[in-house]
Amino acid sequence: MNTPLWITATPPAPCAELEIGHLAGPYVAADVLARFLRADGERVLFTTGTADHTASVQAKALRAYRDPGEVADSYRSWITADWLHAGIKFDQIVHPRRDRGYARWIRQLFRELHTDGAVVLRTRPMPYCASCDRWLHGALVTGGCPHCQAAAEGGMCRTCALPNDGGALTDPSCGLCGAEAQMRRIRRPYLLLEQYREPLADYWAASELPPRLAVLCETLVEDGLPDVAVGHPGAWGVTVPVDGFEDHRIDGCFEAAAMHLFGQGFDRRPLPERIAHFGGFGHTFCHAVLLPALLLARGVKLPQDFYVNETYAAAEGPEEAWALDLLIEYGSDTLRRHVLEGRPAARRTDFRMDDLARTRRTLTETWNGWLNRLFDAVYEENDGLVPATAPGGSGWVTQLRRLQRAVDDLRDAYAPETFDPRRVVLLLDEIVLSTADFGHANAYQRRRPSAGGRHLPSLAAQLSVAAALCAWAGPVMPEGTKRLASALRIEPGHPVTADALTAPAPGTRLARLSGPVFGF
Structure with missing residues (x-):
């Protein structure tokens, strides 16, 4: 293989510490595959990042009267500590606000998509909170998913993984103060996915998709791919590089998908022959739909394998589920082995x-x-x-x-x-x-x-x-x-x-075991 296998894992939002479910889902499993391939002599590039500019970080900061950057930095340090204690070794962890050239790179990508007609401007309803005097998007707005009726935030439903435009939520309310949201029309940038319908359909048909993800993708092809808002008015995030939209910011989901390209060095090194992506089902739209669409928009069709996990949640309550606490108490061997044994590959699993x-x-x-x-x-x-x-x-x-x-x-x-x-x-x-x-x-x-x-x-x-x-x-x-x-x-x-399966050389003096070998 001339180029390494590229393994990616969903970038977490640095608005909380990692829970046990995050380790059980993408991160430990992806690290296991990377370690196996490296030991086999394969070249591997293992990347992720932190989704600093998501609305959940902004919401956390607003509730705590803190700067969003401080919140992101604080939780990023906890998340990287979780990865370190769990023995998860990335080759690249993208830091959107600190990596040199990142903001310029993603603005340039956005600008090129707009120039090529992939991103267009549309005027549509968007939730607005009069009490907070704020446009609502992402975690700043809650309501019912228009597709599956589950409780959802703006942008993406974590239950059915389908996008919503915020204004399509049923009974939308402010995620900060709880007030009923008003619908106001505003002009925003949208990525028109329908123009990539045929190449995306061919792409998915040629991939070995997990059954639930295959249902999602085939449904999108059958019903028509949606227009996805890739920008919103606000003060947190990377500015939209379109004249007249300087007060808008690039959407966090778009950024989470594009971030992988920056981590791989999309513009600086040859593309790999294949991507292997690890992530939870609720985040698959960003990586199974948006990322291939971005590549297609740049004239690249890159095969991708998906390792999708379902929810792994603490049965006893969230106070028992923090990854770092469990890693310190039980050690990485015990926790890695445990989450792999109970990994929710096809159905929800409870942690006890x-x-x-x-x-x-x-x-x-x-x-x-x-x-x-x-x-x-x-x-x-x-x-x-x-x-x-x-x-x-x-x-x-x-x-x-x-x-x-x-x-x-x-x-x-x-x-x-x-x-x-x-x-x-x-x-x-x-x-x-x-x-x-x-x-x-x-x-x-x-x-x-x-x-x-x-x-x-x-x-x-x-x-x-x-x-x-x-x-x-x-x-x-x-x-x-x-x-x-x-x-x-x-x-x-x-x-x-x-x-x-070869014993050490005859006559080798073994070291005395002074403590547990596996776990502690």
Whole structure:
């Protein structure tokens, strides 16, 4: 591949800390894919940003009597801390207000779209709050979605993912003071998506869309693509570069889609052959519709794969759901493994603290329990040295055959075309459980009167599995696999292949395990 695979994740709005659902949705899963591909020798560009200019940031600032920039900076620092603690490693995180040239770049893109006729000016009704003396858009206005009737904000419904023009909301009210919104006509810039109907339809038809997203896209083709407001009157955001609209700002959804192009270096480096986008269903319009439309407007048709998640919410209440609190208490291995096991790929999933505690017990009792027994046995029976014998033991031939099949299944579950991180977790658990059983059974070898070192091949066999886990579990639990590799005196980050099933060199002195390997 001449250019790297481009992996993107939805830019979060820096108006709150990340909840557990954000990790369970796009970010950990995207990081797992990026780590797997890098270990395989593939070039990867993994990008995101923060959607600083969304109305939710402005609304948060207005309620707290703060400057929106201060709010965005404050929560961006928390969000990046969440990513850091979770072991999520981006190559580029776009900072819209700080990255050099960003404002100029997005204004130029907007100007070119307007010049080419993709963005036009239209006069239509827009909600207005007389009490606040403010035009309402995004999180500043609430009402009923005109498509699915769910409670929604202006711009985009997070339930059905379809756009609304604010004025189309039923019973719209001010998101700040709650007053009934008035409908006033105003001239604004719109992106006319219908002009890209045929190329978008072909684009979606050629993509392997998740079923719910396929329904959304085919419905848009059937009903006609909407005109989407890409600017609004206001004081927060990047100014619209059209004469007479200096008091308007570029819409946050448009910016969230275009931000990916800036992060990739759209104007400075070759485009990749393919994009893999991770995001929640409620945000898919920006990335499955707006982003391809922007590329088509610039004469580019770029294949894109979508990894869409549904809602993952705390059953006990939002006070239990903050990602950073849980990461500090449970560690990245435990939380990453847990959210992947319960990742809501096809339906809503509830997060419960007792389930997270169960994940911790699995790592403590099953994974770490087996490793502690193994390392203790090596020290007790062979002075801490890797045995100078080939892997073996009672049942090893069968176990090895199963492990070789398991690694094929792991690669299938890790691969972009068949990506299924939940299955990865289940396969890893089965590998550890079966190897722990193998270890228990062969521990009796040392008690045989004619032992004569018969137990040592089973230790070598288990060490080969431990070494393999440094590769096989690396994308899921990078922190623990680094600790394990260090204790085994091997390098982490090898590809997920059967070749990883190799014990450290005979005579290697293992490090003593001074604490938990996975989780804490």
